[in-house]
Amino acid sequence: MTSTLHRETLETLAFRAGYLALFALLVLPLLVVVVTSFAASGRLAFPPESYSLVWYGEFFGDLRWLTAFENSIIVGVGTAILATVLGVLGAFGQEIDDDSRIGSIVGPLVLLPLLIPPVILGITLLMYFSELGIRGSYVTLVLAHTLWATPLVYFVMRSVFSRFDWQQLDAAADLGAGPIQSFVHVVLPNVKQGVFVGGLLAFIISLQEFVMALFLSTASTETIPVLAWTEIRQALDPMVSVVSTFLILFSLVALALAVLATNLEWVSRQLS
Amino acid sequence: MSEITLQGLEKQYGETTAVEDVSVEINDGELLCLLGPSGSGKSTTLRMIAGLETPTEGAIRIGGEDVTEQPAYDRHTSTVFQDWALFPHKSVLENVAFGLKMRGVSEDERHERAETMLERVQMGSYDDEDPTNLSGGQKQRVALARSLAVNPDVLLLDEPLSNLDKRLREDMQIELREIHEDVEETFVHVTHDQDEAFTLADRIGIMDGGQLIQVGDPDEIYENPKNRFIEGFLGDTNFVEGTVESANPDLVTVESELDDTLTIPAGEDHEVAEGTPLELSLRPEILSIDRLASDAEGTASEADEEHEPMLADGSVLNTVTGTVDTVLYRGSTVRYSVSVGDSSVFVERTDTTEESLSVGDEIRIEWNGSDVLAFHTDGTRVGI
Structure with missing residues (x-):
């Protein structure tokens, strides 16, 4: 009895050590980035010889970086909105129309953009948008990022809808709710956490996408990954780390919001 | 007037025929039980009356009006579902008021009516409750109040009592009977339980294999079953x-x-x-x-x-x-x-x-x- 208990403790310990090591492996590079952002010298080295906030000052003083940040957020929000609308409607449509022929095609079709290398997508879109005369605008970046983000929102929503009790739609229709009323008053409130998570996912995808942005952006619409790449080619200074730190921070806030959104109702139920 | 006429009703899913040539006149204010084993087509028939399924063949008239092509949300029918289908994100009161909200009734008015309905089914003190926290019997009452709140011409009940335990089921049968006498609406009740059908029904329609085999008063059906299936289904023999x-x-x-x-x-x-x-x-x-x-x-x-x-x-x-x-x-x-x-x-x-x-x-x-x-x-x- 005691020996089995002992063995269980040992196994638990080994397991803990294992996943802590894995966790450390994932987090350490991020730590290096954050730490180097506080370097005082102009050389990107780890650990830095001395610490200061001088590069943060540089960042806030540099209009190019601030503009890139603004661009990233504009494109990110645009992508999040467009991809969420498309992904949610696509998943919903397929769910309520799943035995029709169109429904069975949508699933694999939505995946396609993920299977095409971003370089090819970027070049193709560049030619296409030039033809349309909207080259270099935010719209092109948002559309390109939406190509990538929509499948992810779509798959998140498929799994959310698979847990939705579809009889509620019958009940709503039965009580006099038309299709749009049903969607607004019954479907959306039930899946709002999923919608929120899908939207955040789309935002993060857009925030860190580089290849298509490189092809499609101009000096006035360039996003953070694009500017970072241009800068690194010229000089490898801690500015890159500062920008990365902000990106990490952004993603963490987004993640926290997502966790909060999914658990908010649970939390409020616990409190009341 | 809200009598229902089903005329040659048929529903096919691909190759399978769920309902075949069902014709019946349901009188205004009558409580008709569709009784049959699972898979006999009784729920599909009910869903066609509700407008939740479109018949492949045949016609449905409610109060003389042909509603065959009318969507569920335009029909003056209301359904109590087998597992009640309450909205989990809405409070009990909001659930009951939902149908009135969809009809554009003002908030004060619909909450007042919802409260009256909840009191009628003895759930008056559960207004702000989360429906997921209710017991089966309570959910059943809320679902009934929600359906009655819209003042339907026809109330459709899709085995709403089958998930309750025996004692509660018998109590609810008596209560349903009382509510039916009270509201004077046409009720169509689907069940596989012959005791329930005999307790509730003014008339019983026996279904098997998608067909309506016999419609009649409970004692008429029991004394004079049309075929061997009914004789075997209505009781041990x-x-x-x-x-x-x-x-x-x-x-x-x-x-x-x-x-x-x-x-x-x-x-x-x-x-x-x-x-x-x-x-x-x-x-x-x-x-x-x-x-x-x-x-x-x-x-x-x-x-x-x-x-x-x-x-x-x-x-x-x-x-x-x-x-x-x-x-x-x-x-x-x-x-x-x-x-x-x-x-x-x-x-x-x-x-x-x-x-x-x-x-x-x-x-x-x-x-x-x-x-x-x-x-x-x-x-x-x-x-x-």
Whole structure:
């Protein structure tokens, strides 16, 4: 009895050590980035010889970086909105129309953009948008990022809808709710956490996408990954780390919001 | 007026036919139960009345208006679903007020009406409750209040009681009956439980294999089932196989598997011919039982009787003897399985003050031949 208990403790310990090591492996590079952002010298080295906030000052003083940040957020929000609308409607449509022929095609079709290398997508879109005369605008970046983000929102929503009790739609229709009323008053409130998570996912995808942005952006619409790449080619200074730190921070806030959104109702139920 | 007419209603899913040629008139203010085993098409029929399924063929009229093509949200019907389908993200009060909200009723007015409905189903103190925290019986009441709140012409109930335990189910049946008398709306209630149907219904429609086999008053259906399926479905009975031995104008005798010739008094225009294979239904309530005198002579004299005498009122006494095989206590009744010849029948005793029988007892089973129902081998009723 005691020996089995002992063995269980040992196994638990080994397991803990294992996943802590894995966790450390994932987090350490991020730590290096954050730490180097506080370097005082102009050389990107780890650990830095001395610490200061001088590069943060540089960042806030540099209009190019601030503009890139603004661009990233504009494109990110645009992508999040467009991809969420498309992904949610696509998943919903397929769910309520799943035995029709169109429904069975949508699933694999939505995946396609993920299977095409971003370089090819970027070049193709560049030619296409030039033809349309909207080259270099935010719209092109948002559309390109939406190509990538929509499948992810779509798959998140498929799994959310698979847990939705579809009889509620019958009940709503039965009580006099038309299709749009049903969607607004019954479907959306039930899946709002999923919608929120899908939207955040789309935002993060857009925030860190580089290849298509490189092809499609101009000096006035360039996003953070694009500017970072241009800068690194010229000089490898801690500015890159500062920008990365902000990106990490952004993603963490987004993640926290997502966790909060999914658990908010649970939390409020616990409190009341 | 909200009478319902179903005319040649048919629903196909690909190759399978769920509902086939269902036609019935449901009167205004009537409570009709659609009764049948699962898969008999009764829920599909109900969903077509609600507008949640579109019929492949046929027409539906409610209050004289053809609603066949009308979507569910335009019909003045309201459904209580089997697992109630309450909205989990809305409070109990909001659930009940939902239908009125969709009809554009102001918040004050719809909350007031919702509260009245909740009080009617004795859920008045649960306004702000989260429906997911309610018990099955409470959810059922809220679902009923939600459906009644929109003041429908027709209330459709899709086995709403089947997920409740027995005691609660019986209470709710009585309550439903009262609500029906109260609101004077047309109710269509779907169930697979014959007791529920007999408790609730003004009329019962029996469904099997997608078809509506018989519609009628509860006692009419019970006394006069149209086929063998209904006879077997409405309650336990003994089906005894046999062949017609002689078919006289006033008397039919059947050579049965009970090792004896059974006699059925017949009307003059009966349609039975000699040699026809039949199935006879001997319901436990028509069988009376008696312990045989233990002396061997008595047994012999009973068995010697070839044909039972016809009594003055036209009934014919049938008697068989057998041995008690098993005794099963079922609360208020005791059920005995009795082997008779090569076959076996079950009989019941409800009067527990009578002397109880035990395994191995020799007993005599008697019944009046005119109480027996006869069926052809294809299940149709034999007119005798």
